[in-house]
Amino acid sequence: MKAVRYHAHGDSDVLVHEDAERPVAGPGQVVVKVAGTSFNPVDVAIRAGYLRQVFPVSFPHIPGIDVAGTVAEVGEGVTGWREGEPVVAFLPMNAPGAAAEYVAVPAGVLAAAPRTVDLADAAALPSAGLTAWQALAEHAGLQAGQSVLVNGAGGAVGGYAVQLAVQAGAVVTATASPRSVERVRSYGAQTIIDYTLTPVTETSERFDVVLNLVTTSPEETEALAGLVADGGVFVSTTTPGRDDAARGVRAVRVFARSDAAQLAELVSRVDAGTLAIGVAARRPLADLAAVHDEAVTGRLPGKTVLIP
Numbered sequence: 001m002k003a004v005r006y007h008a009h010g011d012s013d014v015l016v017h018e019d020a021e022r023p024v025a026g027p028g029q030v031v032v033k034v035a036g037t038s039f040n041p042v043d044v045a046i047r048a049g050y051l052r053q054v055f056p057v058s059f060p061h062i063p064g065i066d067v068a069g070t071v072a073e074v075g076e077g078v079t080g081w082r083e084g085e086p087v088v089a090f091l092p093m094n095a096p097g098a099a100a101e102y103v104a105v106p107a108g109v110l111a112a113a114p115r116t117v118d119l120a121d122a123a124a125l126p127s128a129g130l131t132a133w134q135a136l137a138e139h140a141g142l143q144a145g146q147s148v149l150v151n152g153a154g155g156a157v158g159g160y161a162v163q164l165a166v167q168a169g170a171v172v173t174a175t176a177s178p179r180s181v182e183r184v185r186s187y188g189a190q191t192i193i194d195y196t197l198t199p200v201t202e203t204s205e206r207f208d209v210v211l212n213l214v215t216t217s218p219e220e221t222e223a224l225a226g227l228v229a230d231g232g233v234f235v236s237t238t239t240p241g242r243d244d245a246a247r248g249v250r251a252v253r254v255f256a257r258s259d260a261a262q263l264a265e266l267v268s269r270v271d272a273g274t275l276a277i278g279v280a281a282r283r284p285l286a287d288l289a290a291v292h293d294e295a296v297t298g299r300l301p302g303k304t305v306l307i308p
Contacts, residue, residue, distance in 0.1 A: 002308065003100030004288045005060040009049030012296075015289040020062065023096065023104035025075030030107050032087060033072040036120030036282075037064035037098035038156075039291050039304045040127055046093065047292070055094040063288075064097030064306070065090060067105065068113055068122035078107040086113035088267065090126035090258040098123075099288055101308045111263040114270040114277075121279045122270075124156065124303045129266045129275075131237060131256040132160035136168065139252040140209045140233045144169025149227060151200055152213030153189065154180030156303040157237065159278045160266075161211055162187040167274060173207065175200050175214075180302070183278065201227065212236040225251065279305050 003020035025031045043063045045051050071085045081087070089109045091097055096104065113122045135157075136142045148165045152158045153174030165172045166188035174189040177196050184192055193200050201220070206229040215238045216224065225234045225241040231248040234241040241251035269275035280302025283291060287306070294300040 001101035002285070003062050004064075004285055005062050005099075006047060007060045009047065009052065011048070012289045012292040014047065015063075015292065017286040017288070020060075020100060022102050025073040025078075025104060027076040028078060028107055029075040029104045030071050030078055030081050030087075030110060031073035031075075031102055031104050032067055032069040032089075032098075033102055034067055034098050034100060034308050035069040035086075036123035036305045036307050037068075037285075038066040038123045038127075039288070039295060039300070039306065040065055041295060042093070044292055044295060057094045062096045062098075062100050062103070064099035064103075065093060066123045066126045067091060067098035067103055068119050068125075069098075069103075070119075072102060075107070081107060081110065086115075086119055086122075087111065088113045088122050088126050088263065089260075090130055090256075090263065092258070099285060099306060109258040109260055111260050111267055114267045116271045116273070117277055120282065120305055120307050121277055123305050124277050124279050125266060125270065126258075126263055127256060128156035128303070129160045130259060130262055131157045131254060132164055133262055133266065134256055134259075135211055135235050135237065135254045136161060136164055136209070139254055140211065140235050142168050142170055142209055145171075146208035147171045147173070147205070147229075148209040148211060149200070149205075149207040150174045150189070150211050150213070151224060153184045153187075153192075154302075155213055156278065158213050159183065159187060160275070161213070162189050163275055167269075170209075173203075173205065187276070200224070203227065206232075208232045210234050212238060212241075215239060225249065279303055281305070282307060
């Protein structure tokens with residue numbers, strides 16, 4: 001099969017589109033024929049070696065933590081899945097990934113793919129959707145009637161976070177650039193701050209939940225945490241904040257995990273038409289190195305799906 005692999009940590013030029021051995025389903029595994037994977041910023045950090053202590057990989061390594069495809073082979077001890085079934089999954093961070101024609105997947109992380117979108121596009125859902133769900137539902141405990149600020153709503157996680165917060169009955173303020181304002185508005189955000197014109201920290205509002213999805217300096221993080229109302233929660237997927245016991249403000253850093261039941265719930269919302277999957281670009285898998293470069297230099301137009 002063809003795959004994109006790297007044989008050592010380094011810059012994007014270590015990513016090579018080459019022949020690789022097709023995986024075989026081990027006990028408890030399913031081999032998936034990949035319809036699509038998606039680019040995630042963590043892919044760059046793992047490839048460059050910045051996270052080698054947290055997510056050590058074996059070389060040659062195939063990246064790609066999201067997968068959408070069809071079951072091609074079922075391993076020993078696996079029940080509930082049959083060849084030909086369309087599936088999606090958020091893969092283990094340091095396991096061989098989905099930037100390939102086939103990938104071996106732990107059966108326990110699989111969910112049935114949404115039926116109402118193109119199968120390849122469904123690869124844009126698992127890790128980003130689960131990050132948003134866990135940030136709001138588990139870590140923030142978001143309730144109907146609360147106010148939430150989504151800083152970085154134009155990104156993949158931010159788009160899902162806005163939609164999920166609106167569905168939870170929250171009042172949503174979102175930051176976005178002109179490129180993504182209309183999309184974020186279509187997701188139901190009541191107020192949108194164009195951060196290219198007005199720094200979000202200049203707002204006089206305070207929020208029950210502030211969800212930060214943007215890499216920020218310690219000073220910027222402190223300012224964002226200052227927008228949390230007394231008794232509220234500051235949740236970040238990037239730079240961690242600090243608890244403020246005097247104001248009863250709790251700070252949480254999110255490390256998303258694979259959860260098949262939660263992913264199935266997200267899929268059901270997609271099929272019900274209440275959760276939109278945003279895909280900005282579809283590229284051939286051989287373009288993965290270029291996609292990494294465009295992401296690092298800020299030229300990536302949004303969530304990008306790679307198709308073998």
